[in-house]
Amino acid sequence: MSDEQNSGNNPGTVTKAAIAITALAVVVFIGWSQFRQAGTNSHDVLETRTPVKISIGGPFTLTDHTGKQVSDTDYRGRLMLIFFGYTFCPDVCPTELNTIAEAMDILGAEKGKRIQPLFISIDPNRDTPEVMAEYVAQFHPSITGLTGTDDEIAQLAQSFRTYYARAESSEGGEDYTVDHSATTFLMGPDGKFQTTFSYGTTPEAMAAGLDKFINSNS
Amino acid sequence: MKKILAAATAALVLSMTAPAFAADIMVEGAWARASAKMARAGAAFLTIKNMGGADKLVAAKADISKKVELHTHIKDGDIMRMRKVEGGIAVPAKGMAMLKPGGDHVMFMGLTKQLKEGEMFPLTLVFEKAGEVKVHVKIGKAGAMGGMKHDMKSMKH
Numbered sequence: 001m002s003d004e005q006n007s008g009n010n011p012g013t014v015t016k017a018a019i020a021i022t023a024l025a026v027v028v029f030i031g032w033s034q035f036r037q038a039g040t041n042s043h044d045v046l047e048t049r050t051p052v053k054i055s056i057g058g059p060f061t062l063t064d065h066t067g068k069q070v071s072d073t074d075y076r077g078r079l080m081l082i083f084f085g086y087t088f089c090p091d092v093c094p095t096e097l098n099t100i101a102e103a104m105d106i107l108g109a110e111k112g113k114r115i116q117p118l119f120i121s122i123d124p125n126r127d128t129p130e131v132m133a134e135y136v137a138q139f140h141p142s143i144t145g146l147t148g149t150d151d152e153i154a155q156l157a158q159s160f161r162t163y164y165a166r167a168e169s170s171e172g173g174e175d176y177t178v179d180h181s182a183t184t185f186l187m188g189p190d191g192k193f194q195t196t197f198s199y200g201t202t203p204e205a206m207a208a209g210l211d212k213f214i215n216s217n218s
Numbered sequence: 219m220k221k222i223l224a225a226a227t228a229a230l231v232l233s234m235t236a237p238a239f240a241a242d243i244m245v246e247g248a249w250a251r252a253s254a255k256m257a258r259a260g261a262a263f264l265t266i267k268n269m270g271g272a273d274k275l276v277a278a279k280a281d282i283s284k285k286v287e288l289h290t291h292i293k294d295g296d297i298m299r300m301r302k303v304e305g306g307i308a309v310p311a312k313g314m315a316m317l318k319p320g321g322d323h324v325m326f327m328g329l330t331k332q333l334k335e336g337e338m339f340p341l342t343l344v345f346e347k348a349g350e351v352k353v354h355v356k357i358g359k360a361g362a363m364g365g366m367k368h369d370m371k372s373m374k375h
Contacts, residue, residue, distance in 0.1 A: 087254070090261035090326070091291065092298045094251055095319050098361025126258070134254040138360035163297050175258075175285065175327045179299040198296060200320075 056185065056193035058159030062120070062152055065133035065145035072191055078116040079194070079213060080187040084162050086123035086178050087135045092199070093119075094139075096182060101140035102203030107210055112142060114189075114214045121147040122157060122164035123178050160185060186210070189217050242270025243309070243348040248355040249365025252335040260333050261289075262324040262341060262355050263365070266315040270347075274306035275315065277344040284328030291320055300325075306346065319363060333357050 061071040072080070081100060085093035100117050107115070119136055121127035124147045127135075132145030147153075157164055164180040182199035186209070194213055197206050237246035248264035260283065266275060278286045288303040307322050309315040317323050324341065333339070335357055343351045356365055 087257065088259045089300075090251070090259045091300070091319050091323055094361050095363065098363065101361060131254075131256050134256050138252065138254055167299065167301070177300045179294075179297055181296045182298045183296045199293075199298065 054161070056160055057187055057191070058156070059191075060148075060152065060156045060159075062146040062148040062156070063129055065129050065136060065147075067129045070144075070146070075116045075118075076191060077189050078114055079189060079210070079217065080185075080191070081115050081117045081210070082120060082160070082185040082187065083118070084120050084122050084157060084160070084164065084180055085182075086121050086180070087127050087131055088123060088175075088177065089180075092182050096184065096199060097136070097139040097143065099201065099203050099206055100143065100184070103206035103210060104140055104142050106203060106207035107214075111211065111214055114217075115142070115210055117143045119143055119145045120153070120156065121145070122153060122162075122180050124148055124150060124153050126174070186213060188213070238351050238353045240345070240351040241348040243268055243273060243345055243351055245343060245351050245353050247365045248341060248353040249362065250333055250339075250355045250357050251362050252357055252360045253329060253333040254360070255332050257332070258327070258329055259283075260326040260329055262326070263317045263319060264324075264343075264353065264355075265317070266309050266343075268309045268311060268313055268315075270311065272311040273309045273348055274346040275309060275343055276306035276346050278324045279342040279344065280324075280326065280339065282329060282331045282333070282339050283326035284330065285326070287325045287327065288322065289325040290322045293320075309345070335359050 059072050061069060064070045083093075083096050083100065085096065087093070097119060104112050104115065104117065117140065119132070121132060127145075127147045129145070129147060132147055136143040136145040148156075162181040162183065162185075164178055167177050167179050184197040184199075184201070184206075186194045186196065188194045194217075195209065197209060201209075237244050239245075244267040246265050246267070248262060250260060250262040253260045275288065278288060280286050288307055289300050290303050290307075292299045292301060302325075303322065307315055307317070315322070324343075331339070337357050338354045339357070341353050341355050343353065345351065358365060
């Protein structure tokens with residue numbers, strides 16, 4: 001306690017060492033923070049999977065399940081909740097449409113009016129408006145089914161960067177299945193992309209997500 | 219006469235709702251989703267419990283569609299690919315296999331009958347060792363996620 005000096009050593013050495021170590025620490029710290037900043041600035045990569053430079057979504061003109069021609073502008077003011085699928089799909093599509101249906105029920109009628117669920121067919125060959133009408137009615141009255149020509153659907157799917165491809169069944173013919181992305185997209189009241197819900201999102205999580213985006217778009 | 223009738227009815231009801239057995243294989247909880255009138259495809263899900271040696275579900279038969287196959291889903295990033303299962307679905311010794319949404323399932327292609335919620339239909343499962351097991355599949359709502367739940371939403375329409 002009483003001895004503040006290192007016995008036998010030059011007090012200057014300790015002080016010099018302390019200064020050197022501190023200086024080194026400062027240099028390392030500056031270097032590290034610069035490196036970190038450089039990394040962040042060069043990519044502009046968001047926390048989501050979507051790099052900010054690529055745009056998701058675009059204009060469309062399709063046929064709804066009542067046979068009426070509709071375009072994306074018809075849904076301005078509401079948040080479009082878009083799922084790409086097909087009616088021959090016995091598992092994934094009913095699951096996702098059920099999730100959307102339950103999420104809409106959790107949201108309730110009032111908030112539900114702000115959302116427009118759209119089930120867009122990536123199998124327009126089999127999914128006529130009549131087939132779509134019967135199909136979506138099984139899930140929720142708010143869901144609108146959309147179909148169109150092969151070109152219209154191809155163009156729209158490309159603008160959403162959503163994948164779909166026919167997988168010929170072993171026997172071929174009319175029983176083919178279609179591989180497809182199972183991600184659900186949420187577009188804002190201005191028609192622009194806001195977020196996605198991955199396949200497997202629970203109805204509760206989707207409702208909470210929808211609620212959040214309804215509020216931030218009010 | 220009444221007693222016989224009562225017993226017969228009880229036996230019938232029991233046979234339709236109880237799990238089905240064949241050798242060491244027990245199949246339970248078979249359910250399917252309701253289909254729209256114009257629907258061409260459907261799926262059934264169930265649980266297989268194996269109290270014996272390793273076995274395989276190799277085929278399925280039903281008269282509600284032209285083709286009945288065993289399918290599974292391969293999740294490739296966010297892409298769902300449905301494929302026919304080649305070689306059957308393995309049921310490990312003293313283990314189980316679950317056919318459920320998002321995974322393995324019995325696929326009906328070319329539906330010849332509309333699957334109506336609340337109804338049932340017979341399904342025969344063919345195992346490599348245990349042979350045939352016949353079950354009754356309960357039809358739930360179109361978006362059902364399981365066979366056991368009683369869903370209030372089925373009242374909606």
